[in-house]
Amino acid sequence: MKEVKLKSYDNTWYNPGGLPKRVLWYACNRLFIKTSIPFPTKFKIILLRAFGAKVGKGLIIKPGVSIKYPWFLEISDHVWIGENVWIDNLSSVFIGSNVCISQGAMLLCGNHNYKSPEFDLITKKITLEEGVWIGARGIVCPGVICRNHSVLGVGSVATSELESYRIYMGNPAKNIRERVIS
Amino acid sequence: MKEVKLKSYDNTWYNPGGLPKRVLWYACNRLFIKTSIPFPTKFKIILLRAFGAKVGKGLIIKPGVSIKYPWFLEISDHVWIGENVWIDNLSSVFIGSNVCISQGAMLLCGNHNYKSPEFDLITKKITLEEGVWIGARGIVCPGVICRNHSVLGVGSVATSELESYRIYMGNPAKNIRERVIS
Amino acid sequence: MKEVKLKSYDNTWYNPGGLPKRVLWYACNRLFIKTSIPFPTKFKIILLRAFGAKVGKGLIIKPGVSIKYPWFLEISDHVWIGENVWIDNLSSVFIGSNVCISQGAMLLCGNHNYKSPEFDLITKKITLEEGVWIGARGIVCPGVICRNHSVLGVGSVATSELESYRIYMGNPAKNIRERVIS
Numbered sequence: 091m092k093e094v095k096l097k098s099y100d101n102t103w104y105n106p107g108g109l110p111k112r113v114l115w116y117a118c119n120r121l122f123i124k125t126s127i128p129f130p131t132k133f134k135i136i137l138l139r140a141f142g143a144k145v146g147k148g149l150i151i152k153p154g155v156s157i158k159y160p161w162f163l164e165i166s167d168h169v170w171i172g173e174n175v176w177i178d179n180l181s182s183v184f185i186g187s188n189v190c191i192s193q194g195a196m197l198l199c200g201n202h203n204y205k206s207p208e209f210d211l212i213t214k215k216i217t218l219e220e221g222v223w224i225g226a227r228g229i230v231c232p233g234v235i236c237r238n239h240s241v242l243g244v245g246s247v248a249t250s251e252l253e254s255y256r257i258y259m260g261n262p263a264k265n266i267r268e269r270v271i272s
Numbered sequence: 273m274k275e276v277k278l279k280s281y282d283n284t285w286y287n288p289g290g291l292p293k294r295v296l297w298y299a300c301n302r303l304f305i306k307t308s309i310p311f312p313t314k315f316k317i318i319l320l321r322a323f324g325a326k327v328g329k330g331l332i333i334k335p336g337v338s339i340k341y342p343w344f345l346e347i348s349d350h351v352w353i354g355e356n357v358w359i360d361n362l363s364s365v366f367i368g369s370n371v372c373i374s375q376g377a378m379l380l381c382g383n384h385n386y387k388s389p390e391f392d393l394i395t396k397k398i399t400l401e402e403g404v405w406i407g408a409r410g411i412v413c414p415g416v417i418c419r420n421h422s423v424l425g426v427g428s429v430a431t432s433e434l435e436s437y438r439i440y441m442g443n444p445a446k447n448i449r450e451r452v453i454s
Numbered sequence: 455m456k457e458v459k460l461k462s463y464d465n466t467w468y469n470p471g472g473l474p475k476r477v478l479w480y481a482c483n484r485l486f487i488k489t490s491i492p493f494p495t496k497f498k499i500i501l502l503r504a505f506g507a508k509v510g511k512g513l514i515i516k517p518g519v520s521i522k523y524p525w526f527l528e529i530s531d532h533v534w535i536g537e538n539v540w541i542d543n544l545s546s547v548f549i550g551s552n553v554c555i556s557q558g559a560m561l562l563c564g565n566h567n568y569k570s571p572e573f574d575l576i577t578k579k580i581t582l583e584e585g586v587w588i589g590a591r592g593i594v595c596p597g598v599i600c601r602n603h604s605v606l607g608v609g610s611v612a613t614s615e616l617e618s619y620r621i622y623m624g625n626p627a628k629n630i631r632e633r634v635i636s
Binding site: 310 | 455625
Binding site: 097 | 512554584619624
């Protein structure tokens with residue numbers, strides 16, 4: 091069987107933005123977003139927009155949040171991002187209106203081709219449609235679309251599409267019941 | 273189907289304590305409890321008691337622990353709280369004697385009514401009875417009672433009552449075998 | 455049924471190294487390894503070696519990594535350790551060549567004898583053979599051997615040996631398919 095050779099890994103094709111911008115954002119993310127100091131959400135939004143994020147109205151961001159590349163982030167209206175949420179968006183993340191991402195959850199856009207000796211980097215967009223709830227410490231995997239009003243349970247791992255108005259639980263997350271809103 | 277409107281969310285009924293007290297505790301938690309600096313447990317206990325926690329004898333708290341509201345926390349004798357444990361106690365947490373909460377575990381008291389367009393906040397008490405062990409990175413969900421000497425496995429998610437002297441594993445955690453102490 | 459008495463816990467037999475060394479490493483780990491400041495990997499390697507770690511060539515360590523005792527750590531060539539990886543090596547951890555440990559993963563060497571009233575400490579070696587990939591937020595439990603080119607999925611928990619060239623997912627992690635590298 092063939093073997094992985096990380097020495098031959100080559101991600102030079104991947105260009106997520108200029109180095110100065112990335113370094114500057116890394117510092118801003120650490121100092122003003124990921125920090126425990128509860129800076130006003132308004133200030134965080136100004137910062138995110140300055141770095142290219144599209145942000146709607148009514149956003150709430152708690153302390154301890156980490157965002158990899160704001161220029162790959164689009165947030166609609168009335169979104170909540172809980173404490174210590176990790177948006178590891180090596181590629182685009184779209185967050186629809188009325189989405190709640192609870193504390194400690196993770197949006198993971200980066201993957202590796204484990205079938206290749208070069209372990210090639212793969213990045214895929216994540217989409218959270220309107221009214222989605224990602225439970226505390228839930229993980230959304232690269233390329234996953236959470237259809238409108240789907241729910242990912244606490245500590246669960248979404249590896250493929252979540253259907254709308256359905257509740258998922260487990261690792262990998264399974265469709266366990268309907269979400270009836272009344 | 274109806275939709276969630278986070279704009280109409282209303283948690284004004286929820287009053288977890290006066291604002292000055294909460295702000296002061298937020299700072300103390302960050303500076304003296306959640307910090308990597310290993311302040312003596314004795315000092316941490318004085319602080320917790322000053323903010324209304326009931327703390328028995330023999331407590332050990334490692335660095336990196338986060339406690340939301342100490343005035344909602346009751347800890348019996350000879351309890352261990354491991355590194356980076358997150359006690360997100362929006363409501364009461366009771367920890368019985370000889371309980372061990374291992375590193376990275378989370379006690380989660382807050383939930384939302386996902387069946388309501390207003391996504392109402394729901395807070396529920398967590399009870400860990402005597403001799404319970406919450407494994408590393410385990411998560412205890414709102415309202416769960418872990419009966420005496422039950423065990424939640426590494427990375428597992430307790431969504432409903434754990435029976436006494438039983439071991440649970442998985443997400444959601446399932447009863448897998450008896451805990452025989454001899 | 456018998457009860458756990460944490461008061462009678464006795465780990466005096468466990469001697470992971472002299473106190474001054476452990477205190478000094480604790481500070482170095484926090485200031486230079488676990489920090490968000492992206493110190494060059496070269497500097498981190500000098501530090502790890504100074505504290506007794508065996509480190510091969512081509513190592514990459516991202517920010518936020520935590521290593522308990524570097525003198526219990528052996529890393530072969532071309533290894534990647536991702537952001538916020540937690541190597542809680544109360545005993546030996548061996549990491550083979552071309553291993554990737556993704557962001558937020560945890561290697562857990564410490565356990566307790568939950569069948570004993572004294573809750574005795576148990577520490578067991580972890581071995582990651584060549585070409586292994588531990589996915590983001592995956593957890594490897596004490597004593598586990600991940601055979602060469604095995605893969606632990608995102609958020610999964612390895613509680614027993616992973617066979618070579620097999621992919622595991624879930625909690626506890628189950629063998630779900632072959633890893634074919636071509």
